[in-house]
Amino acid sequence: MTFVLSHDARKFFQRIGISSAQGDRKSTTGYFDTMFDAFWMCAQVGMVHDRYTPPPSGTPQIVAVFAGKSVQFIHTIRGVTFFKHAKKRGLLEAKEGVITEMEQFFSEHPKGMGPKGFEVMNAYAHGGFNVIFERMGQDCFEMSTFLLEYAELTGAMS
Amino acid sequence: MSALDIRIDSLHWKNIRSFDSLDVPNRNGNQYINFPTKKTLFFQMPNGTGKTTTLHLIRNILSGQLPSDFSEWRRSIGDETEESFLDTPSEFELRLTINGEAYGFKLHLNHNTNEAHFSTTTPKGIRQDWAPPIAFQKAFLNRPDLVQLFVFDAETARHITKRTDEKLLQQAIRQFGGFSTVYDLVGEKSAHGSFSGGRYGTLKDVIKKELGKLTETGGGKVKGWANARIEVEESRKILSAKATKTERDIKKLQVKKEDIETKIAEIDENYAGLSDQATTLKNSIDVISRRKTESSMKLLQLLMQPIHNFIPEWDHVKSFHRRHSDWNLPADIGRGWISRLTEEKVCICGRIMDDEHRKHIESNIDEYLDEGKNNEVSSMQGEFQSIGKSNGSEVLLAVEELQDISEKLQESQELWETKFDSESSKEIVEERKRLAGRLADLIIELDSAEYIHKCLTTTNYEWLRGQGRTEGLVKGGLPTTSISEIKKVNNLKILEDIEKNLISLINKSEGNSALWEAFQLTQEIIGESLEELSQQLRVALSIKATKSWRSMPAAGADKGLRLEIQSDGMKFFRGNNTKPVGVSGAQSVSACYSVASAISSLGDINIPLICDTPFAGFDEGMVPKWYDSISSTFPQVIVLLNTLEKRALVEGAWKNRAENEYHCTIHQTGEASDGGRKFQLSEDMELFLNLRSAGDEKEDLQ
Numbered sequence: 001m002t003f004v005l006s007h008d009a010r011k012f013f014q015r016i017g018i019s020s021a022q023g024d025r026k027s028t029t030g031y032f033d034t035m036f037d038a039f040w041m042c043a044q045v046g047m048v049h050d051r052y053t054p055p056p057s058g059t060p061q062i063v064a065v066f067a068g069k070s071v072q073f074i075h076t077i078r079g080v081t082f083f084k085h086a087k088k089r090g091l092l093e094a095k096e097g098v099i100t101e102m103e104q105f106f107s108e109h110p111k112g113m114g115p116k117g118f119e120v121m122n123a124y125a126h127g128g129f130n131v132i133f134e135r136m137g138q139d140c141f142e143m144s145t146f147l148l149e150y151a152e153l154t155g156a157m158s
Numbered sequence: 159m160s161a162l163d164i165r166i167d168s169l170h171w172k173n174i175r176s177f178d179s180l181d182v183p184n185r186n187g188n189q190y191i192n193f194p195t196k197k198t199l200f201f202q203m204p205n206g207t208g209k210t211t212t213l214h215l216i217r218n219i220l221s222g223q224l225p226s227d228f229s230e231w232r233r234s235i236g237d238e239t240e241e242s243f244l245d246t247p248s249e250f251e252l253r254l255t256i257n258g259e260a261y262g263f264k265l266h267l268n269h270n271t272n273e274a275h276f277s278t279t280t281p282k283g284i285r286q287d288w289a290p291p292i293a294f295q296k297a298f299l300n301r302p303d304l305v306q307l308f309v310f311d312a313e314t315a316r317h318i319t320k321r322t323d324e325k326l327l328q329q330a331i332r333q334f335g336g337f338s339t340v341y342d343l344v345g346e347k348s349a350h351g352s353f354s355g356g357r358y359g360t361l362k363d364v365i366k367k368e369l370g371k372l373t374e375t376g377g378g379k380v381k382g383w384a385n386a387r388i389e390v391e392e393s394r395k396i397l398s399a400k401a402t403k404t405e406r407d408i409k410k411l412q413v414k415k416e417d418i419e420t421k422i423a424e425i426d427e428n429y430a431g432l433s434d435q436a437t438t439l440k441n442s443i444d445v446i447s448r449r450k451t452e453s454s455m456k457l458l459q460l461l462m463q464p465i466h467n468f469i470p471e472w473d474h475v476k477s478f479h480r481r482h483s484d485w486n487l488p489a490d491i492g493r494g495w496i497s498r499l500t501e502e503k504v505c506i507c508g509r510i511m512d513d514e515h516r517k518h519i520e521s522n523i524d525e526y527l528d529e530g531k532n533n534e535v536s537s538m539q540g541e542f543q544s545i546g547k548s549n550g551s552e553v554l555l556a557v558e559e560l561q562d563i564s565e566k567l568q569e570s571q572e573l574w575e576t577k578f579d580s581e582s583s584k585e586i587v588e589e590r591k592r593l594a595g596r597l598a599d600l601i602i603e604l605d606s607a608e609y610i611h612k613c614l615t616t617t618n619y620e621w622l623r624g625q626g627r628t629e630g631l632v633k634g635g636l637p638t639t640s641i642s643e644i645k646k647v648n649n650l651k652i653l654e655d656i657e658k659n660l661i662s663l664i665n666k667s668e669g670n671s672a673l674w675e676a677f678q679l680t681q682e683i684i685g686e687s688l689e690e691l692s693q694q695l696r697v698a699l700s701i702k703a704t705k706s707w708r709s710m711p712a713a714g715a716d717k718g719l720r721l722e723i724q725s726d727g728m729k730f731f732r733g734n735n736t737k738p739v740g741v742s743g744a745q746s747v748s749a750c751y752s753v754a755s756a757i758s759s760l761g762d763i764n765i766p767l768i769c770d771t772p773f774a775g776f777d778e779g780m781v782p783k784w785y786d787s788i789s790s791t792f793p794q795v796i797v798l799l800n801t802l803e804k805r806a807l808v809e810g811a812w813k814n815r816a817e818n819e820y821h822c823t824i825h826q827t828g829e830a831s832d833g834g835r836k837f838q839l840s841e842d843m844e845l846f847l848n849l850r851s852a853g854d855e856k857e858d859l860q
Contacts, residue, residue, distance in 0.1 A: 008618045028447060029454040037462065044467050056617070073463050075541035078534075080464040083475045092478060095485055102487065106538075108530025138612070139605060144454040144560055147461060154467040156460070156553040 001118040004059040005039050009129040013038035015141045026141035034068030040077060041150065043121050046128025047084045048154045053127035054119070065111035074111065082106075085120045161762040162297045163257050165794050167192040170251040173233040173244065174215070175208040177837050178830040182822060184839050190253060194820050198785075198795045202804050202823040204851045207837060209798040210311065213770045215250040217309045219263045221302035222288040224274045228267050235834035244832060245269040256291055263288065297763055301333045307754040311770040314750065327723050327753065331695050334761025337688060344685040353685035358677050365674045380667045382639065383660050389644045390657045397614055397650050404611040411604040418597045425590050429578050436581065439574050446567040453560040460556055466548045479542035487535075617651045630656055639663065696723045699756045707752040710787045713745050721749050728753060747772070748784065755791040766794035773803045781806050801851045808847060821846045 017025030018032050025031055032038045039062060046052065066074050082105055083092075091098045104116035113121065135153060140146050151157055168190055171177040182201065183191045193199055203209045211231055218225055225231075232243035248267040253260070262279035276288040298304055306314050307330055332338035345356030353359075429436060460466050468475060500516045509515055579587050613627050619635070622628050630647035632638050637656040647653050704720045707713045718733045719741065728749065729738040741749070751767065758765055767788065773781055785807075788795055799807065822839055823846045830836040840846075 006618050008612070008616060028451070030451045030458065032458075040462060044462075044464065048467060056619070058617075069459065069462055075538040076464045076545065079479055079538045079542055080468055080475055082538075083471075083478050086478065092474075095487070098482065099487055102535060103531075106531050106535050108534060110534065114531075138608065143458070144450060144564060147454055147457045148557060148560065150461055151457070151553055151557050154461070155469065155550075156466045156548075157550045157557060158469060 001113075001115050002061040002064040003036060003039055003118065003125070004055050004122050005035065005042070005062050005125060006055060006059050006129065008133070009038070009042060009125075010035065010060065010062075012129070012133065012138065012140075015138075016143055016146055027143040027146075029142055029144040031143065032068070034070075035062045036066060037068040037070050039121075039125050040070045042128035042132060043081070043125040044128065045131050045150070045153055046124030046126070047081065049128070049131050051127025051131055052088070052120075052123045053130065054123045055126040059122075059126070065109060067111075071111060078106065078113070078117070081117070081121055081124070084124070085116070162293050163255075163764045163793075164294070164766060165255045166766050166768075166796060167253040167255055167260070169212070169216075169253075170249070171208075171212075172249040173246045174231050174248045174250055175211050175234050176206070176826075176835055177208065178233060178832055178834060180824065180837055180839060182824070182839050183841070192253070192255075196818055196820045197793070198789050198797065198818070199820040200797050200799055200804070200807070200822070200846075202799050202801065202821070202825075202846055202849060204825070204849070205800045207824060209770050209800070212798065213309060213311055213768065215265065216252060216768055217306060219250070219252045219265055219276075220305040220309060221298070222276070222290070223302055224265075224276070225267075228274060229269065229272075231267060232269050233832065233834060235832060244834075246832070257293055259291065261290065263290075297761060298333070301329055301338065304330050304333055307750075307757065308765045309768045310747075310750070310754070310772075325726075327728060327757070328692070328696075328725055330757045331692060331699065331723070331760065334757050334763060335691070335695050336761070337691065340684060340688055344681045344688065347685060347689060353681045356681070358681040362674055362677050362681075365670050365677070380664060380671065382641075383664050383667070386639055386641050386644055387657065387660050387664070389641045390653055390660065393644055393647055394650065394653050394657075397648070397653060401611060401614040401650065404607050404614065408604065408607045408611060411600055411607060415597065415600045415604060418593050418600065422590060422593050422597065425586060425593075426578070429582055429586070433577070433581055436574065436577055439570065439577065443567065443570045443574060446563060446570055450560065450563045450567055453556070453563050457553070457556040457560055460553050465545065466550070466553050469548055469550055472547050476542050476545065476547075479539045483536075483539040483543065613648055615650055619651075622649060622652075628652070692725075695760070696725070699723055699753070699760065702759075703749070703752040703756040706755060706787065706791060707749050710748040710752065710784060713741075713748055716741075716745070719745070721753070723753060748787075751788060751791065764793040766796060767792040768796045768798075770798045771800060771803055772797060773806050801849055804846070804849070823849055825849060 013032060013035065014025070016027045016031065018035050018038065032041075066077075070077060082102070085105060086092055086094075086098060086101060089097070089101065091101060101116065103114070105114045105120070106117060107114045131153065132150070136146065136149055140149070169182045171180045173179075181190075183193060185191060201209075203212075214225075215231075228248075229243075231248055233246055233248065234243055236242045247269065249264055250267075251262055251264040253262045255261075259281045260279075261281075264277045264279075265274065266277065267274050275286070278285045278287065278289040280289055280291075303326070307326070329338065332341055341356065343357050345353050345359045348354050464475075465472065500511065500519050502511055578590070582590075613622070616622060619628065619631070627648060628635075630638050630643055630649070630652040632643075637652070637659040638644060639656075639660060644653075644656060647656065700720075700722045703723070707721055708719070713719050719739075720731050720733075722729050722731060730741045730745075730749070731737070732739050751769075754767070772784065772788075820841075821843060822841050824837050824839055825845065826835050827838045828836045
């Protein structure tokens with residue numbers, strides 16, 4: 001399994017700019033390091049807004065492991081995603097059930113995820129992008145504008 | 159032995175009409191006594207004692223049909239001039255030997271509640287329902303009314319010969335010929351020659367209903383779907399052309415936009431080259447722009463960290479992982495799937511999971527634990543042991559800084575534009591303004607074209623839903639099949655899904671259509687074969703029954719008579735004449751005996767004939783012949799006689815036959831304890847011969 005991101009989301013972030021990829025970058029205030037970083041930004045919003053939307057089959061793959069600046073925060077990213085998953089499954093206080101979920105969720109790869117981990121992150125990223133798009137539309141191509149809106153979306157200043 | 163051998167062993171009345179309690183034959187204490195094995199049994203029952211009631215009770219028991227109204231069967235007390243009834247529960251029991259095994263069927267009648275039910279004494283015990291053996295049920299399967307062919311009175315003959323029950327013989331032939339269930343399958347031949355109804359009919363109706371539900375086009379569903387596909391094709395052409403044109407427009411607009419941007423940039427560069435102040439300002443804008451980028455990247459770095467985005471529940475996240483750490487959960491990561499692996503048939507290493515391998519895994523499970531995964535989870539939990547929490551201030555500062563820089567940059571740019579306006583020639587300013595205005599328009603046009611293109615081509619249904627552009631998807635997100643809705647579709651992916659759905663529906667229905675035709679064809683082929691078989695059997699049975707009938711007195715006296723069993727009942731002919739003729743009541747009744755006998759032999763059934771006052775309408779001298787032919791036709795004959803018929807029997811057919819018969823008389827002996835008349839059974843031959851009633855006196859006088 002891999003991380004996936006819809007065509008629309010890819011176009012949205014490519015318009016702002018991805019350093020590691022070619023494309024018509026429009027932002028004058030910086031780019032995302034990798035598409036995975038943009039993916040994580042989407043997943044984070046999906047989790048904050050509880051928008052769990054499994055992507056349709058055939059959604060383009062981006063990468064099979066963490067990449068870009070997100071790698072620095074891999075443990076907290078995995079940790080908070082697993083917390084959200086356990087909460088959704090009603091396993092916050094469970095012991096036995098949570099072990100089974102851990103087995104499926106995590107990977108032995110230092111930058112990877114287990115099958116359930118991919119599934120959960122993809123669903124939150126897909127749902128999260130829709131939240132972003134609903135707020136910002138397709139006119140957002142400036143990184144600074146994106147981030148100011150994003151900070152409000154996640155409530156990071158409160 | 160026949161497939162079904164039935165013999166009546168005894169009859170028992172309790173609180174029915176004239177009888178408070180009567181057993182035929184009499185019991186020996188509590189022990190039942192069976193009739194002797196003689197073929198013909200004569201019950202002399204004076205008029206008004208319950209011959210017809212007895213016939214109906216036997217018919218109910220043999221057919222397993224509960225009577226709906228049985229108030230007339232209540233125990234009768236008083237006399238003929240002032241009759242009254244008791245509501246005491248009634249019972250009638252018929253004991254039979256069926257294929258060598260003893261059965262007792264009892265009909266229970268509760269007059270207070272008007273409820274009736276059966277109980278059955280079987281070789282395995284008593285059941286509180288009607289429970290004949292399988293062979294009996296099979297013989298009369300779904301056609302209990304056919305029992306009336308063998309439980310006979312003048313009414314039965316009328317049913318058979320008149321049009322009141324014209325299908326009875328046809329059904330009997332099918333039933334005892336063993337193919338009535340096939341008719342259940344194919345239904346009946348209609349007036350226009352095709353078969354309808356039956357199980358095939360039900361299946362065809364279900365399929366037809368599925369195929370025939372109409373759409374707005376007025377055609378069947380399939381026709382509607384086919385028309386919808388044509389509409390999809392038309393819409394696709396239109397939308398594809400629109401998407402291609404929009405793509406071209408976008409490219410053109412982009413080229414124009416880049417051209418104008420280049421021209422504006424050239425003007426700006428030329429201007430910057432003219433003024434030191436402008437150059438300084440331009441440099442300052444560049445510096446602020448870089449600072450804005452740095453500030454953005456700093457904010458991005460913060461916003462990528464979960465600690466700043468999950469502030470309200472961050473403590474829960476931490477305690478969640480700390481708790482797992484305390485429970486030492488990572489140490490067990492992997493144990494579960496390895497344990498489950500032992501339940502598989504094949505191990506991941508490819509080896510068959512036998513007991514030896516299963517034990518090996520279980521005893522070495524720790525060696526197989528996923529150390530890598532364990533370490534990853536431990537590291538993650540460790541991170542949550544040491545990590546702090548955010549109060550939002552760090553992000554707030556970064557946001558404020560970015561906002562400040564953005565404002566400064568905007569101010570500088572506006573200042574630069576103001577200076578540009580004041581320091582440049584009017585033509586250049588005008589040109590730049592014109593270009594900027596055109597650029598703004600182009601951006602709007604481009605956005606609009608890109609939006610239209612996205613609506614046409616996106617595969618993201620969630621986005622389309624957000625835009626309210628999901629025309630063609632019905633409630634629940636399923637593709638429409640309606641032509642009018644298809645015309646409104648504005649997205650190629652939705653159109654594609656509609657087409658896929660239509661193709662699937664049409665394929666499925668084409669299968670159903672083929673199935674319908676197969677059912678239709680099979681129904682016709684089997685039905686026609688059955689009709690041919692029925693016709694052949696009717697002819698064969700008609701010949702056999704005619705032969706038997708002619709040996710009977712009533713028909714035998716009228717040479718040249720023949721009977722035919724036709725699809726709509728029994729008809730009589732004389733010689734080769736094809737025009738039906740009428741026959742006497744006695745001839746008609748004896749024809750029915752012949753037909754019943756012929757049909758029972760078809761089903762390999764030995765069933766008694768029970769007849770009520772069979773000599774009605776007989777001329778003098780007919781009784782001996784009737785006697786000979788009937789007793790040779792049926793394995794057991796029970797004849798319910800009144801005293802007048804008894805006299806005809808005795809005078810006409812008695813001679814030396816009496817010793818081969820069973821005779822009994824049911825006669826009044828006084829008053830019962832309930833106030834009604836008391837009847838008893840007597841097997842005394844003298845009484846049988848000499849009993850007379852009021853009707854006999856009238857006969858004598860005539």
